[in-house]
Amino acid sequence: MHTRLIRVGNSQGIVLPKKLLQQYHLAGEVDLRPTPEGLLITPVAKPARQDWDAQMQAALAAGQEPEGELLEGFADSSQDEWQW
Structure with missing residues (x-):
């Protein structure tokens, strides 16, 4: 794939096609x-x-409630045992 350098202020840059941005998860x-x-x-x-x-x-x-593995093992635990 070929592209041109473009002037951006005192620097230069390139424009990346949307397909490449999505394929390589480039954002921000x-x-x-x-x-x-x-x-x-x-x-x-x-x-x-x-x-x-x-x-x-x-x-x-x-209004969502934690579920599944997030709560497993905590049902019988007492907060008194935890160090905050």
């Missing part, structure tokens, strides 16, 4: 690494548990 921030073969563009992965608290609060506010 990307990581650029020079390699001997050329420039490698990879998505920036969020830490696995980032935003879990906000998502849980939003789900609870929407």
Whole structure:
């Protein structure tokens, strides 16, 4: 695939086709690494548990209840045993 460099202020950039953005899950921030073969563009992965608290609060506010494995093993637990 060929494309042209375009002027963006004092820099230059490229436009990536939507199909490539979707295929390689590129959105928001990307990581650029020079390699001997050329420039490698990879998505920036969020830490696995980032935003879990906000998502849980939003789900609870929407009336959803935790279910399945999330609650397994906690039914008989007492909060007195936990260190907060």
